[in-house]
Amino acid sequence: MIFRQLFDIESSTYTYLLGCENTHEAIVIDPVFEQHARDSALIRELGLKLRYALDTHVHADHVTGAWLMSQTLGAQSVIAEHARVTGTDVNVSDGDVLGFGNCSVTVRATPGHTDGCLTYVTRDQDMAFTGDCLLIRGAGRTDFQAGNAHQMWQSIQEQIFTLPDTCLLYPGHDYSGRTVSTVKEEKAFNPRIGGEALEEDFVGYMNNLALPHPRLIDIAVPANLRSGRPKDDRLPGTIEWGPVMVNFAGIPEVAPDWVARHRGDLYLLDVRSRGEFEGQLEHIESAVLIPLDELRERLEEIPTDKPVVAVCQSGKRSAMATQILQSSGYPESANLAGGMIQWHRLGLPCNAHS
Template structure:
């Protein structure tokens, strides 16, 4: 990975202790929350409840922050989306963690109640919380300041109990004994929410959860859960078999792209200078700087085509269609905008040069006319 400056996660480091980086990501299609946690001092991290379709987004953030991913973890075998665990293992070599009781394929870290998942100087405690499924796990942060409850306990709700080994009596015990036994101040991060609620706390759910808070007992909870009459999950026929393979596609070969595209967290397709240096004869290098800059002391990449960014929309007809486009500028900012414009205009094989000509030059690749070469 190209490093223009110190890794962003390193900039968060502080004297003493083990500060934590915590990011909450969202998949709007399934209402799923994904959580990225990292120990700032070591740069090691874990990813909880990833979504297959969001793999590029998650991997981009991990790479941008310079995180060494130790494991991708799931709270259970989901019935509404396919996990991205297998894809992430292929990309990073991380472990795949899931409850041993689930008996899913490709799991390299089978987890049981009382286990710990360590990342740098931090760790997650594994608490078995079945009832929604037999293999539900809640991950509790080492200082009990946060817990990641999956579908066992949601904000003002909980996971359904009417399929996939669900049982309301079991879920009652899991929540009251394993989650409500945490400190009242412990923040609870759910696996899903469909109304924009991002987190809760033990104290809030004890007081306000309509299914089991505010003085409700097990009879109240079981009566509520057994009379909900919910529709069958629409994606279960796809999601459950996929999750029993930890997200590995069935019999599919990986898609071959024209280049090893890496997407930024903003979703922009990017290529590294090292790849462009080896394949410059196979692509069109489009320089979107002004003519004065191209002919100036910063120099240019040999054989590059110059169309300044303000003129690009009107001059797209000058772009050769038979070869992919790699867009460049001084630092990668204007070329990022140009890349977006070209994608919107229907150009499919286009990517931005990550870091622009600054990175190209810093890595020792030649620039024609540069005063530094």
């Protein structure tokens, strides 16, 4: 199975991408609204077709990206029926199975942090995604959104600790850089519910956490009760000057054939050496040569009234040029995907043939 663990530094949220190696159907668990460009780029680069965008619960510290995944990638949004979220595509309950290609996850109801919390378990019970129920050496707070420490005790004991000891546990959050645990570890070492802890020990611990409310709770909860759908229905991060795609490395890129059709509307910045510019791969008509090594000292030569497309041999040096432009006051800038190699592969016109 294809598996990736992603992290949002602002909310310390983990997002998980699971895909079937045979069919390339996939699911994403707990996507973050602000990380949509990153996550969708990874899905695109891995050649995956997203079938479901799952939330483990109604989050209080970030807005879900489920609606965005539905709008842009055709995924169906999934959350617990008991969460009472509007606009979601699939409402699930304990025991339901969600398939993606030849893989699947089973829904386990694990209320306690909220009354609509879920844990998703892979078919072979070798991985479980516990949301904010059981954390690594911790457990989600139980003091708002109908949370209940007694209920969480039962959820962990009956739904998570009954999984095989070797089952890998992937939480919704971690604030100390920990990424994964196992059922056996948490049974033994979790300071809230592990070892010889009894229910009254766990409840007493949880009821005395005295944590401040999440900073974004008044924004996140109402938005997440709409499945992350903005009130104005606007898709964030839309780039209007061209069909720009941001890759998983964070570099905005445009396709060569689109650039060829819009050369007159763009400033084409070739960052190769003079020899390469006049060499075998030639150069695009109207492209201006500023070698990458000189770019930072010659930025004032680049106009700001046109979008800038950086060009090199393979798209690697021009990716660095794009980063320099983006950080130097040229937000309408992008990399020519694949560089002059891809340009020639497509048979697009160069200076000698224009």
